[in-house]
Amino acid sequence: RKEVEQDPGPFNVPEGATVAFNCTYSNSASQSFFWYRQDCRKEPKLLMSVYSSGNEDGRFTAQLNRASQYISLLIRDSKLSDSATYLCVVNAYNFGNEKLTFGTGTRLTIIP
Amino acid sequence: GAGVSQSPRYKVTKRGQDVALRCDPISGHVSLYWYRQALGQGPEFLTYFNYEAQQDKSGLPNDRFSAERPEGSISTLTIQRTEQRDSAMYRCASSLGGGANTGELFFGEGSRLTVL
Numbered sequence: 001r002k003e004v005e006q007d008p009g010p011f012n013v014p015e016g017a018t019v020a021f022n023c024t025y026s027n028s029a030s031q032s033f034f035w036y037r038q039d040c041r042k043e044p045k046l047l048m049s050v051y052s053s054g055n056e057d058g059r060f061t062a063q064l065n066r067a068s069q070y071i072s073l074l075i076r077d078s079k080l081s082d083s084a085t086y087l088c089v090v091n092a093y094n095f096g097n098e099k100l101t102f103g104t105g106t107r108l109t110i111i112p
Numbered sequence: 113g114a115g116v117s118q119s120p121r122y123k124v125t126k127r128g129q130d131v132a133l134r135c136d137p138i139s140g141h142v143s144l145y146w147y148r149q150a151l152g153q154g155p156e157f158l159t160y161f162n163y164e165a166q167q168d169k170s171g172l173p174n175d176r177f178s179a180e181r182p183e184g185s186i187s188t189l190t191i192q193r194t195e196q197r198d199s200a201m202y203r204c205a206s207s208l209g210g211g212a213n214t215g216e217l218f219f220g221e222g223s224r225l226t227v228l
């Protein structure tokens with residue numbers, strides 16, 4: 001089983017709609033969680049951290065369910081500029097070392 | 113520099129040759145990471161440094177791959193006796209420190225390696 005699993009999509013969503021996707025992780029000892037965004041042919045960039053209590057940043061809401069070991073990202077009122085690949089990222093904290101493990105990414109296309 | 117700088121941006125080499133990929137992190141960043149990204153996949157962890165110390169190399173695929181950061185700044189990822197399966201985008205990232213906890217990694221534009 002992969003450490004971090006995501007539905008690769010693609011998700012094709014009309015402009016203005018709400019879209020949500022999940023990510024599951026296998027290491028129950030994982031400490032921290034993030035969503036990164038990667039535009040086509042570009043480098044990944046941090047979109048937002050995911051806190052235990054859930055958090056919101058404008059149209060974006062991230063939630064964490066430790067019991068079920070999944071993370072979600074909700075995008076409301078989607079814009080054309082939201083078209084990108086969204087990468088779920090987990091801190092696989094292990095014996096004092098730290099590394100971020102990326103999922104495969106979910107590809108989102110917003111349709112005019 | 114303003115951002116993470118990687119060179120070369122593109123490298124085409126013949127199978128069996130050695131290649132060296134360079135990463136110049138953001139000035140003052142303590143942590144430096146190497147990832148490999150295949151088309152349609154997420155970045156795959158290779159190795160990670162704090163200052164000059166290689167903290168984790170568990171992601172290096174085999175002993176043909178090595179990395180160093182001798183003075184705690186610029187890093188080099190070396191692939192010996194390249195094989196076609198090594199073809200990928202190699203991405204370097206840096207962070208202030210304790211990067212994994214803050215989650216903010218700053219990636220360079222990557223070095224695309226093609227092995228013929």
